[in-house]
Amino acid sequence: MKAMVLHDPYRIEDRPLKQEEVEMPEPKENQVLIKVRACGVCRTDLHIIEGELKPIKSKIIPGHEIVGEIKQLGYGADRFSIGDIVGVPWLYSTCGKCDYCLSGRENLCQNKKFTGYSENGGYAEYTVANQDFCFKLPKNINAESVAPLLCSGIIGYHALKSAISKGEKHIGMFGFGSSAHLTLQLAVKMGYTVSVASRNRDHLDMATGLGAKYTYKSDSDDMEKLKGTLDSAIVFAPVGVVVMQALESIKPGGTVVIADIYTTPIGPLDYEKHLFHEKVLTSVEANTRKGAEEYLALAFKFGIKPVYTTKKLEDANDAILDLKKERVKGSVVLRVQTDF
Ligand SMILES: [Zn+2]
Numbered sequence: 001m002k003a004m005v006l007h008d009p010y011r012i013e014d015r016p017l018k019q020e021e022v023e024m025p026e027p028k029e030n031q032v033l034i035k036v037r038a039c040g041v042c043r044t045d046l047h048i049i050e051g052e053l054k055p056i057k058s059k060i061i062p063g064h065e066i067v068g069e070i071k072q073l074g075y076g077a078d079r080f081s082i083g084d085i086v087g088v089p090w091l092y093s094t095c096g097k098c099d100y101c102l103s104g105r106e107n108l109c110q111n112k113k114f115t116g117y118s119e120n121g122g123y124a125e126y127t128v129a130n131q132d133f134c135f136k137l138p139k140n141i142n143a144e145s146v147a148p149l150l151c152s153g154i155i156g157y158h159a160l161k162s163a164i165s166k167g168e169k170h171i172g173m174f175g176f177g178s179s180a181h182l183t184l185q186l187a188v189k190m191g192y193t194v195s196v197a198s199r200n201r202d203h204l205d206m207a208t209g210l211g212a213k214y215t216y217k218s219d220s221d222d223m224e225k226l227k228g229t230l231d232s233a234i235v236f237a238p239v240g241v242v243v244m245q246a247l248e249s250i251k252p253g254g255t256v257v258i259a260d261i262y263t264t265p266i267g268p269l270d271y272e273k274h275l276f277h278e279k280v281l282t283s284v285e286a287n288t289r290k291g292a293e294e295y296l297a298l299a300f301k302f303g304i305k306p307v308y309t310t311k312k313l314e315d316a317n318d319a320i321l322d323l324k325k326e327r328v329k330g331s332v333v334l335r336v337q338t339d340f
């Protein structure tokens, strides 16, 4: 089968993903073989490909926003039938027996595995996944428009839940990529007031179109007006300075949630400006299956859809370069197998 393989992480400008013919994966116990229809490109893929996240394996197929069709069942795999459409997220597996796993916080399991990072993912014609970590999707969906929900959507929802946990009403979103534009739509449908800050004028215009009440150009004097106005904030941009801006923008008692797996250094923090008055700074890590299922149900109920562009599987390097250069509006999705 055809796959885009990462051997050594380096800058995406030098095209580190290589198109290769690799062996078809075999589903092992409790696993399913999936024919990949579409795979979203997540910013985490960029961090894996460029090595900001340390390599776990010498060779990996990235991609963790997978939508595809079940083609084969491994021994004991009985949750799905051949022909079912499933989504595969970032969380590939957990240990199932640690305190985190047993207390509903499996996203913090220290022995978890990751799709497209510790295990091969969806930048390939086929992939295998653990049946217990896949989500059943309606048969008639458009795979391309659902793929970005599988990480950008799920992680954004996880962050949103932290941001609204104390009854907050006015939420700020800093940075406006794939995850933010999906999370904005959901927050607006749930009745929250959302402000968006970004240095990209096109992104701010899109935010307004998707329901943001106020927008702020983050590299301008606009940011002065934002100070102290938000109940809570979610930082989507993987930039430490933006975390500081977000902390200055929340009211006393507010929360800033970092929705990234990687960020440039934060600080130094000024206690009075950034943390005093019981401000909370937190982050999100991966997803629980329960949280993901909750999100997917809400996304389908409210009709949350990404704004997206597609690229062919073999053009994955270009797709990720576009993401890095901020040339993407909304999400970018690899169209993998189309003969269905
Ligand atoms: Zn565990």
Ligand SMILES: [Zn+2]
Pocket: 042, 043, 044, 045, 064, 090, 151, 152
């Ligand atoms: Zn992701």
